[in-house]
Amino acid sequence: MDFALTEEHVMAQQMVRDFAQKEIYPTIKEWDRKHAPHPDVLPRMAELGILGINVPVRYGGQGFDYITLALVCEELERVDATLRVVMSVHMGLNCMALMQWGTEEQKQRFLAPQARGEKYAAYALTEADAGSDPVSLRSTARREGDVYILNGEKMWISLATLADNILVIAKTDPHAERPHKGITAFMITRDMKGVTTGDIHGKMGVRAGSTGWIAMQDVEVPVENRIGEEGEGFYVAMSCLDNGRYTVGAGAVGCIRACLEDSVKYARERETFGVPIAHHQLIKQKIAYMQQWYDAAKLLILKAGWLKNQGQRNTRETAVAKWFATDMSVKAALEAVQLHGAYGFSDEYDVERYLRNAKGAVIYEGSSEIQQLIQADYALEYRKDKPLRCELPAYDVDYWQSEV
Amino acid sequence: MHVVVIAKNTPDTEATVSVDASGNADWGDKLVVNPWDEYAITEAVLLKGAHNVTATVITLGTEEHAEALKHGLAIGCDQAIRIWDDALAGHDGLAYATAVAAAVNKLGDVSLVIFGKELSDIASDQHIFQTARKLGWNMLGFVAQIEAIDFAAKTIRVSRLTEQGSQVVSSALPAVISVVKDINEPKYPTFIGIRKAARAEIPVWDAAALGLDAAALSSKTAHIRYQALPAREGAVEIIDGATVQEQAEALVDKLLEDKVL
């Protein structure tokens, strides 16, 4: 067993930390207050190569492994969850779906420009009446010759108004006897006729990010844009979550670290009863728990990352990591606000933002309730992983880092 | 043609430095690239991008100082060299300059040597001037901008920051320059650079490799002891007064009383 990060990991982590701290942190509060996406986030992440971090060099990426993706997400969410959300949808839910299910032609056409940061990507599964129970989704895809005609509306889609390429899950057979077999995945592009998008306003958190809706009215999608086979979309969608949840959990690790670091700093500075509050045992307890949550959550995430590097199925391990890390990030943020007293209740400090952001992550990509059902069903053996037609490729450094 | 940047690891600028009773300094255990050297490395990489030159980063130090080199490679330098010889333990500025100058000479074909303005830990820059002297090259300190450089014609024109303002000077190449913050915006490592840096095998040049006697690297001066800065004592006093006028008068009286004015 080897817990050490490589030099490559550490340098990549440091580079992303510098970017997020120096370029985004100073102004993040302003954009959060405005409820508007920070304008520098996507272009700079594209320019620096972050949007292609773990995609093979031959597909326009940077050739790093899946562990690096987690480290990057931690650093991004150390500053603000909205930066990590970009990685969740662009990389976890879209690029990695192409790495897993895409044909060579689709990798060239979609993955390469996405990894180079020329195109931004999103993932649209949820609908107004279908969240935790995606099989009940209503969007349809009707085949007509060489095209599918898509209709329906997706809700709560991150980067809805900013993404160029959107992986959409729709029903090709709404009356299928086994409903999940009637679902298919498609890559639609913003410029397709009949695609309209808008933002959702009034969110509690991820205010400096973009969350919206996507409406499809008789959108003609070429057959070549179908990801996976017809009827395979449910498996595609669920496998995406194995990767999306990984990034969400890794981000939550960063949120816990943010709570811990800010709390340590404040506890040393703030004095009550003639001593820094850090000297009070009940304050120490909060800090001790944050440290414990951070360490445990990080280990769970890195374990899931290791499984991904090995090319082993990690649905359960990723889900438990996401569940634990996000639940603990909410607790850590609550404790951090408490530790900051009235100042924690004000947006003068960052901790209230951490709390508002953390609350989203226990809802999206499988709520904490759904995560519990998943874990119990594995333990009870009501649920077993069956091999997929396409698995996420194991990390092979030579393949990943060579040009062709 | 070659541009060489000399970089060093220094203690983290955010570390709390302490000095014990016998004068030993504790700099903390984290090293970072000397913040001034980040500008020097970036300038070398920018020159490499704009001209047909090779950028080499050199550091002098034990293994844990190799990070400055990895950082240089990750940002875009072509190669890295570490200088170390046991004779250099506890080296002074002159020993440092002797070794660095020998390395630059060994590389050959070097047009420009770039240093960051100073070392952030001991706020010293004598080794830079000593290196120029050892090489017998012109020294242009505190460069805020390279206005023009022609490697083929062997000329450079720079704007130097002085206490009074700035000064534009030109010089023949090869030359040694030290750079200040205004020169550029330090670059981040690139991911491709990080991959290269992580794999790089960095050669170590010792006295023999530099063609020097170990004796030539012995120091003439030594650090005897450090002394902590005296603790700053002071207290805040809020001046009362019904009006701003009264407050100002009270303040002036106080300043006169304390002989500040």
Ligand SMILES: Cc1cc2nc3c(=O)[nH]c(=O)nc-3n(C[C@H](O)[C@H](O)[C@H](O)COP(=O)(O)OP(=O)(O)OC[C@H]3O[C@@H](n4cnc5c(N)ncnc54)[C@H](O)[C@@H]3O)c2cc1C
């Ligand atoms: C900020 C944000 C960004 C998002 N981004 C995306 C995106 O990019 N793409 C995308 O497709 N979706 C996205 N979503 C949608 C998200 O995945 C869904 O909101 C989530 O799956 C929950 O669905 P729901 O909101 O419909 O809640 P519901 O499914 O209606 O659930 C309501 C409540 O009931 C609980 N519940 C549901 N079923 C059970 C059960 N069987 N047992 C016990 N409790 C249960 C849930 O945990 C929840 O507490 C985003 C959501 C948010 C808030």
